[in-house]
Amino acid sequence: xxxxxxxxxxxxxxxxxxxxxxxxxxxxxxxxxxxxxxxxxxxxxxxxxxxxxxxxxxxxxxxxxxxxxxxxxxxxxxxxxxxxxxxxxxxxxxxxxxxxxxxxxxxxxxxxxxxxxxxxxxxxxxxxxxxxxxxxxxxxxxxxxxxxxxxxxxxxxxxxxxxxxxxxxxxxxxxxxxxxxxxxxxxxxxxxxxxxxxxxxxxxxxxxxxxxxxxxxxxxxxxxxxxxxxxxxxxxxxxxxxxxxxxxxxxxxxxxxxxxxxxxxxxxxxxxxxxxxxxxxxxxxxxxxxxxxxxxxxxxxxxxxxxxxxxxxxxxxxxxxxxxxxxxxxxxxxxxxxxxxxxxxxxxxxxxxxxxxxxxxxxxxxxxxxxxxxxxxxxxxxxxxxxxxxxxxxxxxxxxxxxxxxxxxxxxxxxxxxxxx
Amino acid sequence: xxxxxxxxxxxxxxxxxxxxxxxxxxxxxxxxxxxxxxxxxxxxxxxxxxxxxxxxxxxxxxxxxxxxxxxxxxxxxxxxxxxxxxxxxxxxxxxxxxxxxxxxxxxxxxxxxxxxxxxxxxxxxxxxxxxxxxxxxxxx
Amino acid sequence: xxxxxxxxxxxxxxxxxxxxxxxxxxxxxxxxxxxxxxxxxxxxxxxxxxxxxxxxxxxxxxxxxxxxxxxxxxxxxxxxxxxxxxxxxxxxxxxxxxxxxxxxxxxxxxxxxxxxxxxxxxxxxxxxxxxxxxxxxxxxxxxx
Numbered sequence: 001x002x003x004x005x006x007x008x009x010x011x012x013x014x015x016x017x018x019x020x021x022x023x024x025x026x027x028x029x030x031x032x033x034x035x036x037x038x039x040x041x042x043x044x045x046x047x048x049x050x051x052x053x054x055x056x057x058x059x060x061x062x063x064x065x066x067x068x069x070x071x072x073x074x075x076x077x078x079x080x081x082x083x084x085x086x087x088x089x090x091x092x093x094x095x096x097x098x099x100x101x102x103x104x105x106x107x108x109x110x111x112x113x114x115x116x117x118x119x120x121x122x123x124x125x126x127x128x129x130x131x132x133x134x135x136x137x138x139x140x141x142x143x144x145x146x147x148x149x150x151x152x153x154x155x156x157x158x159x160x161x162x163x164x165x166x167x168x169x170x171x172x173x174x175x176x177x178x179x180x181x182x183x184x185x186x187x188x189x190x191x192x193x194x195x196x197x198x199x200x201x202x203x204x205x206x207x208x209x210x211x212x213x214x215x216x217x218x219x220x221x222x223x224x225x226x227x228x229x230x231x232x233x234x235x236x237x238x239x240x241x242x243x244x245x246x247x248x249x250x251x252x253x254x255x256x257x258x259x260x261x262x263x264x265x266x267x268x269x270x271x272x273x274x275x276x277x278x279x280x281x282x283x284x285x286x287x288x289x290x291x292x293x294x295x296x297x298x299x300x301x302x303x304x305x306x307x308x309x310x311x312x313x314x315x316x317x318x319x320x321x322x323x324x325x326x327x328x329x330x331x332x333x334x335x336x337x338x339x340x341x342x343x344x345x346x347x348x349x350x351x352x353x354x355x356x357x358x359x360x361x362x363x364x365x366x367x368x369x370x371x372x373x374x375x376x377x378x379x380x381x382x383x384x385x386x387x388x389x390x391x392x393x394x395x396x397x398x399x400x401x402x403x404x405x406x407x408x409x410x411x412x413x414x415x416x417x418x419x420x421x
Numbered sequence: 422x423x424x425x426x427x428x429x430x431x432x433x434x435x436x437x438x439x440x441x442x443x444x445x446x447x448x449x450x451x452x453x454x455x456x457x458x459x460x461x462x463x464x465x466x467x468x469x470x471x472x473x474x475x476x477x478x479x480x481x482x483x484x485x486x487x488x489x490x491x492x493x494x495x496x497x498x499x500x501x502x503x504x505x506x507x508x509x510x511x512x513x514x515x516x517x518x519x520x521x522x523x524x525x526x527x528x529x530x531x532x533x534x535x536x537x538x539x540x541x542x543x544x545x546x547x548x549x550x551x552x553x554x555x556x557x558x559x560x561x
Numbered sequence: 562x563x564x565x566x567x568x569x570x571x572x573x574x575x576x577x578x579x580x581x582x583x584x585x586x587x588x589x590x591x592x593x594x595x596x597x598x599x600x601x602x603x604x605x606x607x608x609x610x611x612x613x614x615x616x617x618x619x620x621x622x623x624x625x626x627x628x629x630x631x632x633x634x635x636x637x638x639x640x641x642x643x644x645x646x647x648x649x650x651x652x653x654x655x656x657x658x659x660x661x662x663x664x665x666x667x668x669x670x671x672x673x674x675x676x677x678x679x680x681x682x683x684x685x686x687x688x689x690x691x692x693x694x695x696x697x698x699x700x701x702x703x704x705x
Binding site: 154155158159161162165194198201241245265298302305311332334335337338341342344345370374377 | 544551556557
């Protein structure tokens with residue numbers, strides 16, 4: 001095997017096996033930074049041996065064996081340093097390596113879940129949680145993480161170092177939270193995953209090619225979580241939401257040959273496979289028989305659009321009801337704006353306008369061109385052309401998108417013509 | 422939380438008086454310890470203001486330009502650092518460890534908290550849904 | 562990047578012989594691994610060609626010709642597929658190599674192909690080069 005191809009193959013194997021390795025090692029040594037080092041040590045050995053011996057049939061087991069041996073060595077060498085290591089060393093002497101293998105194998109899923117909860121620990125800042133999760137669970141390099149979030153590599157590297165130090169200071173960080181704390185932690189985990197997805201999904205101009213990667217990683221992590229925590233409805237809700245939103249993403253090739261995300265409004269182009277997966281995830285969520293949470297509600301709305309064969313057949317009444325529930329659970333000006341559109345489509349523009357007027361003064365929407373865009377459309381439908389024209393002009397001044405500007409100006413001109421009839 | 426440490430200019434920094442080797446060494450060490458702790462985000466020295474330009478913008482017309490050097494009052498900067506820390510107290514702690522040049526006039530550092538980058542997590546999904554739904558509202 | 566692992570037909574799959582319990586369990590376990598890793602998009606088995614039809618187009622612009630199965634060459638037949646989403650070609654190869662031998666009696670064969678994504682359709686030479694690279698890497702993996 002020539003060297004470059006060996007490196008990339010080992011990278012692929014790392015991506016598949018690393019989270020499980022790190023999770024199991026963290027259980028052994030109770031130090032996530034050390035666990036990552038031990039796992040990487042095992043990979044270095046692999047890179048030295050495999051080009052001669054060939055890649056083993058079960059590379060995961062091979063790596064786990066090498067890494068665990070090093071972990072046991074490390075524990076024995078450091079037993080004097082700390083109580084916890086002394087205890088672990090004592091335990092490791094009593095249990096044979098075989099027994100330890102058996103015990104650890106049975107807990108892989110559990111370990112992985114604990115690792116996820118660790119990387120999203122409340123003691124860490126949001127940025128630190130995202131960086132650590134991308135590093136330990138998705139196997140992204142520091143460079144890839146930095147490019148995804150448009151920050152510098154040293155910043156990300158330092159963030160990860162500090163995060164590991166903070167977790168070590170938190171003695172209980174490997175313990176599985178329970179009860180109310182579990183619900184909070186899970187919520188933090190889902191927030192981290194959706195944050196990743198959002199970053200990848202932002203389809204503004206000049207996006208770096210790594211962003212589609214972020215969407216993929218978030219989706220993948222969500223799917224993994226759905227298997228690790230299958231009885232949590234919001235996990236399935238989030239997966240459903242991401243699958244269906246991803247179905248609308250397409251890529252085109254940019255100037256440098258890099259893929260650039262585009263949001264597709266043409267439903268004929270939506271990926272039916274991802275929509276099917278999203279609907280299946282939503283079904284899993286519903287089957288758990290609990291009221292729909294914010295992610296599930298958003299997913300259900302996205303499902304309504306995905307299931308309508310043509311936009312004329314959209315079930316707006318159902319969508320309006322879902323937004324109403326969402327506005328009670330996770331209120332925000334954008335939710336209200338969406339709700340106003342749904343209500344207008346379901347019950348008439350006057351009702352939609354009422355909702356828009358309630359949020360019209362909010363500072364959060366000060367520079368948001370879609371607010372006057374929506375208001376303009378509703379006023380136009382109500383025959384209030386003079387007022388509509390003003391809204392369209394205001395919206396046109398706020399947006400930097402040339403096509404949107406043209407559309408809004410055309411709308412304003414049309415209203416102008418009508419109001420002078 | 423992010424903080425900016427603004428180190429003010431002095432007559433010495435403006436005149437380009439070189440720092441002593443002891444001070445340079447101590448300064449490097451304090452920056453290194455900040456970097457190791459993952460606290461240091463940026464640290465840069467500005468060249469003396471003799472090479473600088475001030476621009477005064479008014480509502481109408483072109484901005485007015487003025488060339489340095491500028492008076493070394495507390496408005497003039499010599500250096501800046503950006504650090505990440507959990508609190509103002511912790512930031513002050515880090516700032517204290519920056520060694521003063523000694524000899525010259527005293528060193529003055531202003532600590533300012535930086536605006537948070539995000540207003541909380543963005544929900545692109547909702548924004549894109551709005552674009553999609555607005556598109557349907559526009560059809561009639 | 563999306564890849565399809567195509568499982569080729571065998572005399573058993575064409576005869577409708579059900580897979581052995583061991584193979585069934587191995588396949589199920591493998592699929593579970595794909596799901597747990599978050600990479601599985603879809604997987605299906607195809608019924609034997611005795612229930613299938615072949616449509617050919619002998620005359621350009623003319624009527625298609627319809628022929629009922631079964632069809633003779635078992636190894637040119639597709640028995641099933643698995644669709645995965647991965648970060649690199651190497652990762653796809655890794656997963657393909659972990660698939661249990663679909664037949665167990667020397668007829669087992671899996672083909673690994675990258676799926677065109679919308680932007681690929683405008684850069685065909687790139688896609689073809691990709692296929693060649695993939696084939697080369699698979700060959701290299703088989704030699705230690």
